[in-house]
Amino acid sequence: xxxxxxxxxxxxxxxxxxxxxxxxxxxxxxxxxxxxxxxxxxxxxxxxxxxxxxxxxxxxxxxxxxxxxxxxxxxxxxxxxxxxxxxxxxxxxxxxxxxxxxxxxxxxxxxxxxxxxxxxxxxxxxxxxxxxxxxxxxxxxxxxxxxxxxxxxxxxxxxxxxxxxxxxxxxxxxxxxxxxxxxxxxxxxxxxxxxxxxxxxxxxxxxxxxxxxxxxxxxxxxxxxxxxxxxxxxxxxxxxxxxxxxxxxxxxxxxxxxxxxxxxxxxxxxxxxxxxxxxxxxxxxxxxxxxxxxxxxxxxxxxxxxxxxxxxxxxxxxxxxxxxxxxxxxxxxxxxxxxxxxxxxxxxxxxxxxxxxxxxxxxxx
Numbered sequence: 001x002x003x004x005x006x007x008x009x010x011x012x013x014x015x016x017x018x019x020x021x022x023x024x025x026x027x028x029x030x031x032x033x034x035x036x037x038x039x040x041x042x043x044x045x046x047x048x049x050x051x052x053x054x055x056x057x058x059x060x061x062x063x064x065x066x067x068x069x070x071x072x073x074x075x076x077x078x079x080x081x082x083x084x085x086x087x088x089x090x091x092x093x094x095x096x097x098x099x100x101x102x103x104x105x106x107x108x109x110x111x112x113x114x115x116x117x118x119x120x121x122x123x124x125x126x127x128x129x130x131x132x133x134x135x136x137x138x139x140x141x142x143x144x145x146x147x148x149x150x151x152x153x154x155x156x157x158x159x160x161x162x163x164x165x166x167x168x169x170x171x172x173x174x175x176x177x178x179x180x181x182x183x184x185x186x187x188x189x190x191x192x193x194x195x196x197x198x199x200x201x202x203x204x205x206x207x208x209x210x211x212x213x214x215x216x217x218x219x220x221x222x223x224x225x226x227x228x229x230x231x232x233x234x235x236x237x238x239x240x241x242x243x244x245x246x247x248x249x250x251x252x253x254x255x256x257x258x259x260x261x262x263x264x265x266x267x268x269x270x271x272x273x274x275x276x277x278x279x280x281x282x283x284x285x286x287x288x289x290x291x292x293x294x295x296x297x298x299x300x301x302x303x304x305x306x307x308x309x310x311x312x313x314x315x316x317x318x319x320x321x322x323x324x325x326x327x328x329x330x331x332x333x334x335x336x337x338x339x340x341x342x343x344x345x346x347x348x349x350x351x352x353x354x355x356x357x358x359x360x361x362x363x364x365x
Contacts, residue, residue, distance in 0.1 A: 015110035019100025026076030032269030044178030062092030177219030182333035216248025244327030270336025286334035
C-alpha cells in the first residue's frame, strides 16, 4: 500500500506502508544504530517520536521475546529505507511488520533516509506525519503544524504504583521516568533489593521506603516537564547515594541548580564516543536524548563535569562529591557492542556500601 511521509517544512516522501495502516503524527528523530531496532522500538524514551533508522536494512533478524526494553513498544512511527519481510535468525519469533500491526504503529519503507537524516541534522528536529491518506498536501501540513506536541510522556510511561523486585543486597529505589528493562536487570544481577517507584514519588514516601541508594532512570521528553520530580530530588539530595541515567542525569542537574536545553537534533545511536576526564579513557556509548545540561549553568553549583562527548563536547557526566551523587547522559546498561560502561553500576553500589558503613560507624560512637 502506498504511504506518505510529510515533514512540517513541507517535505513529502512517498513510500510503501508496513505495520498498521493508520495516520500518526510525532517528533521525527534519527538513530544511527546498525542493529538494535527491537530495543529502539520498545525504549520508553522514544514515546511520541517517529524514528528514522539510518542503517538501510531493518527487520532482517525479526523480533524475539528477550530483547524488549519495555513490555510494549513506545514509538509513534517507524521510517526505514528497506523493510525485510522475511527475517532469518534462530531467535526470531515474529516479524517486525506483525509486531507493529499488533500495537497499531505505522511504518513506511522506501524512503530516502539519508536525505531525511541530513535534513534533520541541518534544520533540527521537527514534526512529521505518516499517512496513507490521499488528502491534499496543504491540508495535511496544516494539521501537522497546528497539532502541539504533548508534554506528559513521563506520566504515561512511568509505573503507576510502587513494586518490589526482591533481592538480598542493598535496597535501591529505582525512580521510574520510563526505565528500560536493562537498568533493572543490571541491579538485579548485582543482588540488589530493588523498589521501583513512580516518577511523582514524594520525599516523605522515599523516607518511608528507607532506601540505601536511589537510581534516577532514563525517560522521554523535556526534564522541565516533571517539576515535581526535580523538587523531590532537590529535597532529598545528599541524604542518599544517588545515580542518574539519561533523563535522570538531567533531573539531577536541575535539582542541583544547573540548567538544561534542547539540542538541535540530539544523540541517538550505539556509537557515540565519550571521554572520562579523570582517566582520559574513551568509551563507545549508547545514547538517546534530545536535551542536555548547559555547561555555562554549572557556575555556582557543586556539580563537576566527569564525562564529555567527543563529537560535540556536550556534557555526558556529572558528579556532586559532597552529595554522594553522580550521573551520566548515556546508557551504561546498554550493550552496543562494548559492555565496559556497566562499571558505573558497580561504582554506584560502592558508594552505597561506603555510605552504609559510615552510618553504621556513626551509630556505634
